[in-house]
Amino acid sequence: SQQGEEDPQALSIQEGENATMNCSYKTSINNLQWYRQNSGRGLVHLILIRSNEREKHSGRLRVTLDTSKKSSSLLITASRAADTASYFCATYPNMRFGAGTRLTVKP
Amino acid sequence: DGGITQSPKYLFRKEGQNVTLSCEQNLNHDAMYWYRQDPGQGLRLIYYSQIVNDFQKGDIAEGYSVSREKKESFPLTVTSAQKNPTAFYLCASRMGKLTDTQYFGPGTRLTVL
Numbered sequence: 001s002q003q004g005e006e007d008p009q010a011l012s013i014q015e016g017e018n019a020t021m022n023c024s025y026k027t028s029i030n031n032l033q034w035y036r037q038n039s040g041r042g043l044v045h046l047i048l049i050r051s052n053e054r055e056k057h058s059g060r061l062r063v064t065l066d067t068s069k070k071s072s073s074l075l076i077t078a079s080r081a082a083d084t085a086s087y088f089c090a091t092y093p094n095m096r097f098g099a100g101t102r103l104t105v106k107p
Numbered sequence: 108d109g110g111i112t113q114s115p116k117y118l119f120r121k122e123g124q125n126v127t128l129s130c131e132q133n134l135n136h137d138a139m140y141w142y143r144q145d146p147g148q149g150l151r152l153i154y155y156s157q158i159v160n161d162f163q164k165g166d167i168a169e170g171y172s173v174s175r176e177k178k179e180s181f182p183l184t185v186t187s188a189q190k191n192p193t194a195f196y197l198c199a200s201r202m203g204k205l206t207d208t209q210y211f212g213p214g215t216r217l218t219v220l
Contacts, residue, residue, distance in 0.1 A: 033207065040195075042197055043197070095209075097150040097151075100148075
């Protein structure tokens with residue numbers, strides 16, 4: 001069964017705007033990770049947040065984790081056309097991925 | 108170059124034929140995984156292996172088989188028992204206990220005619 005579930009399913013924004021994606025999960029986790037997938041390609045790891053962390057930053061990425069609500073969010077600031085991709089959350093140790101959010105950034 | 112490779116990129120097979128998808132890694136990772144992805148969908152876990160000569164079923168193992176005879180190789184066989192095999196197949200590896208980050212191959216798109 002799928003573990004993480006992202007919303008929205010699709011998001012379309014203008015270049016320069018911020019993009020926020022959410023992920024909900026069902027069971028306890030050691031950590032939660034976000035991955036990116038360009039169309040027809042493999043996934044690329046973006047960022048990992050551990051269960052005892054609440055927020056983490058990496059460049060233009062900001063991830064939050066609320067274990068009481070079993071949810072996480074990924075914020076991409078100052079988006080670029082090159083950020084257009086699908087974004088997935090994955091929970092560990094379950095190794096399960098959600099259906100993803102398809103982000104389109106218009107130039 | 109270090110990495111994880113899958114071949115071929117595109118694969119066509121006739122219905123009823125078994126087909127084996129290749130996955131090789133030279134990252135010296137202990138764990139390897141196979142996922143299936145259908146159009147517009149997330150990844151579903153087929154099989155995974157934490158160590159050589161050992162593997163476990165994922166959520167959708169029916170109609171698939173794997174082997175892990177070498178650390179660097181984890182081939183997936185899609186058998187004729189898999190009712191709807193047309194999909195994008197992704198292989199991934201993970202170092203082991205030191206990190207949970209998975210490294211993905213480029214994928215193989217299988218089309219059964």
